[in-house]
Amino acid sequence: MDQIQAMRLFARVVEAGTFTRAADSLQLPKGTVTKHVQALEERLRVKLLNRTTRRVTVTADGAAYYDRVVRLLADFDDIEASLSQARATPRGRLRVDVGTSTARLLIIPRLADFQARYPDIQLDLGVSDRTVDLIGDNVDCVIRGGELADQSLVARRIGNLEFVTVAAPSYLTQYGTPQHPLDLEQGHRNIIYFSPVSMRRYPLEFHRGNEVIEISNPAQLAVNEANAYVGAVVAGHGVGQITSFQAQDHLARGELVQLLPEWGQPLLPVYVVYPPNRHLSAKVRAFVDWAAEMFAQDPQLQRSAS
Structure with missing residues (x-):
C-alpha cells in the first residue's frame, strides 16, 4: 500500500x-x-x-x-x-471557480498569458455565480466578490469594484431620464439581481454622503446571473446597476448611458480564496499571484472609496 x-x-x-x-x-x-x-x-x-x-x-x-x-x-x-523546483515551474491539475462576468471579461481573454507562463498547469475553470463548497467540491481556489462568510478560508483581497447606474438609450427614449433616485419609484422599470443560492433580492441602492435610498417598488425583472443581467439592461428592459468594468465597453459604444453619477453605491471587495490546507501549493500560489497582478493592472478593478 x-x-x-x-x-x-x-x-x-x-x-x-x-x-x-x-x-x-x-x-x-x-x-x-x-x-x-x-x-x-x-x-x-x-x-x-x-x-x-x-x-x-x-x-x-x-x-x-x-x-x-x-x-x-x-x-x-x-x-x-x-x-523539484516546482515554484519555478508549477505543474498539475488546478481547479478554479469564478463568476460568469469575471470569466468572460477577465480570465478567458487573458488565459493565453497564464498558459504561456505555466504550461505545465492543466486548468479546470468552473464558471458560475453560485457559491461553491471549496472543500466538498475539491476546488483549489475561487475569485469572488463581497465579504466572506466563511472565516476558515484564506482570502487575499485583490481589488474593489465600483457600481454605476445605467440604462439603454432606447429605454430612456421611452421612459425618460431620471433626475433623482426617487424618480425610479414611479414611471420606470427597474432590473434587480437575486442570489441563485439564497434567493435574496438586491434592490437598486443609492448613496450620497450620509443619505441612502433603496428603491423599494417591485422590480419588473430580477436576474440571477451577471451576464444575463447586463444583457437585459443593454436590451432596454430597465434601469440597472452593474460594475464599471462590465459597463465600460457598452458605455464607449453608446449602448448604455450612465445615470445619476452623483449618487454612488458601496464598493464590492474582490477576493481570491482558497482552503487553508492548500496554502503551500505552488500551482495555487501561481494562480493567486497571476490573478492579483491582473486585477492590479486595471484601474476599473482597483476603485477606492471617495
Whole structure:
C-alpha cells in the first residue's frame, strides 16, 4: 500500500463527505478509494470512518488522524516543491471557480498569458455565480466578490469594484431620464439581481454622503446571473446597476448611458480564496499571484472609496 496515497484519499473522503464524491473529484474508481482507506484502517488497527448508505462520518480517532494528516501532506508537498523546483515551474491539475462576468471579461481573454507562463498547469475553470463548497467540491481556489462568510478560508483581497447606474438609450427614449433616485419609484422599470443560492433580492441602492435610498417598488425583472443581467439592461428592459468594468465597453459604444453619477453605491471587495490546507501549493500560489497582478493592472478593478 502506498501510505501517502492512502492518506490523501482518506483526507479527500473526509472533505467530500462520501466515497463517491471523493472518487469523482479525484477521477478514480470508487472501489480504489474504498480499498485504500480500508487498508489504512487495517494498518493503523483503528476505525477512522463510520459508513452509512448516504455519507461517511469521522470517528474521534479519524478526526485526530485527519488533522495531523492534513498538516503532514502540506509539509510533504512543500518539500517536493522545493526539491523539484516546482515554484519555478508549477505543474498539475488546478481547479478554479469564478463568476460568469469575471470569466468572460477577465480570465478567458487573458488565459493565453497564464498558459504561456505555466504550461505545465492543466486548468479546470468552473464558471458560475453560485457559491461553491471549496472543500466538498475539491476546488483549489475561487475569485469572488463581497465579504466572506466563511472565516476558515484564506482570502487575499485583490481589488474593489465600483457600481454605476445605467440604462439603454432606447429605454430612456421611452421612459425618460431620471433626475433623482426617487424618480425610479414611479414611471420606470427597474432590473434587480437575486442570489441563485439564497434567493435574496438586491434592490437598486443609492448613496450620497450620509443619505441612502433603496428603491423599494417591485422590480419588473430580477436576474440571477451577471451576464444575463447586463444583457437585459443593454436590451432596454430597465434601469440597472452593474460594475464599471462590465459597463465600460457598452458605455464607449453608446449602448448604455450612465445615470445619476452623483449618487454612488458601496464598493464590492474582490477576493481570491482558497482552503487553508492548500496554502503551500505552488500551482495555487501561481494562480493567486497571476490573478492579483491582473486585477492590479486595471484601474476599473482597483476603485477606492471617495
